Amino acid sequence: GAGVSQSPSNKVTEKGKDVELRCDPISGHTALYWYRQSLGQGLEFLIYFQGNSAPDKSGLPSDRFSAERTGGSVSTLTIQRTQQEDSAVYLCASSLGKRASYNEQFFGPGTRLTVL
Amino acid sequence: AQSVTQLDSQVPVFEEAPVELRCNYSSSVSVYLFWYVQYPNQGLQLLLKYLSGSTLVKGINGFEAEFNKSQTSFHLRKPSVHISDTAEYFCAVSPFPLSGGYQKVTFGIGTKLQVIP
Numbered sequence: 222g223a224g225v226s227q228s229p230s231n232k233v234t235e236k237g238k239d240v241e242l243r244c245d246p247i248s249g250h251t252a253l254y255w256y257r258q259s260l261g262q263g264l265e266f267l268i269y270f271q272g273n274s275a276p277d278k279s280g281l282p283s284d285r286f287s288a289e290r291t292g293g294s295v296s297t298l299t300i301q302r303t304q305q306e307d308s309a310v311y312l313c314a315s316s317l318g319k320r321a322s323y324n325e326q327f328f329g330p331g332t333r334l335t336v337l
Numbered sequence: 338a339q340s341v342t343q344l345d346s347q348v349p350v351f352e353e354a355p356v357e358l359r360c361n362y363s364s365s366v367s368v369y370l371f372w373y374v375q376y377p378n379q380g381l382q383l384l385l386k387y388l389s390g391s392t393l394v395k396g397i398n399g400f401e402a403e404f405n406k407s408q409t410s411f412h413l414r415k416p417s418v419h420i421s422d423t424a425e426y427f428c429a430v431s432p433f434p435l436s437g438g439y440q441k442v443t444f445g446i447g448t449k450l451q452v453i454p
Contacts, residue, residue, distance in 0.1 A: 225380070252440070261346075263446035264381075264427065269439060276439065312380060316440060323369060323388055324440050328380035 223247065225329035227313050233335045234303055242298045242332045244313030252318030253296050254326060255288060259309040267311075270296060271318055303336045310334070339364040339430045343445035350418055351453050358413040358448045360428030370411040371429040371442070372402055381427065387411065398422065423452045 226245045234240050246253050255267040266280040270290045281287070285304075290296040300307055310331040316324035344359045362368065369388050373381040385396025392404040402413045411428060428445040 254442075256444075261446065264444040266441065266443070269441065271439065277441065314381075318439075323386075325383060325386075326440065326442065328373075328382070330378075330380045 225313055225315050225327050227311075227329040227332050229332060230330065231333045231335075233337065235337050236305060237302055239299065239301045240303055240334065242300075242311050242334070244296045244298070244315075244329060246294060246296070246313070246315030247327055248294075250315035250317055250327075251293060252316045252324060252326075253290060254314045254316075255296070255298050256312040256314065257282075257309045258312055258331070264312065267298070300334075303334075305336045308334055308336045339368060339432060339443045341428050341430050341443055341445035343428050343448050345448050346446070347449045347451065349451045349453055352420055353417050355416050356414065356418050356422075356450065358426050358428075358450065360411045360413065360445060362409050362411065362428070362430045364409075364430060364432065366432045369431045369433070370402075370404060371431070372396065372400070372411075372413050373427040373429060373444075374398075375425045375427065375447075377424070384413070384426070418450070418452050420452050420454060422450060425449050 228243045253270040256264045269277040272293045285301045288298045312331045313329045314326040316326045340363045342361045350356045371386045372384040374384045375381050385394050387394045387404045395401045400415050425447045427447045429442050431442045
């Protein structure tokens with residue numbers, strides 16, 4: 222079956238522009254996560270969705286970052302007024318989100334964002 | 338809160354030699370432990386996990402890890418590495434999930450394994 226897909230795979234933008242990154246989770250997965258992977262920083266949690274709501278968005282680094290999820294499926298991460306420090310690989314993961322049990326997270330291939 | 342320390346940022350090893358990638362964690366609650374592998378230009382793939390039971394966990398591609406609660410460690414081992422094992426390996430920890438199914442995973446900074454022919 223299809224895994225988690227992300228688009229675009231690469232995005233180059235100029236400082237100050239807005240960008241939108243898309244994530245298509247595995248069908249039926251109610252939980253969706255966004256992470257940022259910067260060089261030498263490992264993976265940094267950004268936001269968690271359960272259905273269309275975001276119970277934990279504590280990892281969003283500033284108010285320039287926002288995310289939404291519609292129809293309990295596709296999610297979009299938006300970065301406004303991009304800065305060079307936003308350059309990173311943005312990873313999306315989804316899981317079944319079952320209550321009180323282990324839920325494996327399945328990762329997409331990521332979007333590599335370069336801000337010039 | 339949880340934290341993960343991967344002590345080695347890069348590990349070079351000759352082909353067919355054994356390897357150990359070290360991971361230590363800190364948590365005030367019981368946790369699940371994971372190792373993920375990331376091949377170049379790909380997303381993360383789960384290598385193995387410890388949820389409960391036997392402290393020796395076997396994963397894909399001949400890797401295994403041992404959970405040591407007293408030392409708060411979860412080191413990854415392979416007795417004989419191949420060129421194809423060249424990748425970045427991430428140790429991760431997650432507290433037992435909240436009732437809503439939330440699985441917050443905290444990752445280490447990664448260890449790059451370079452297998453030398």
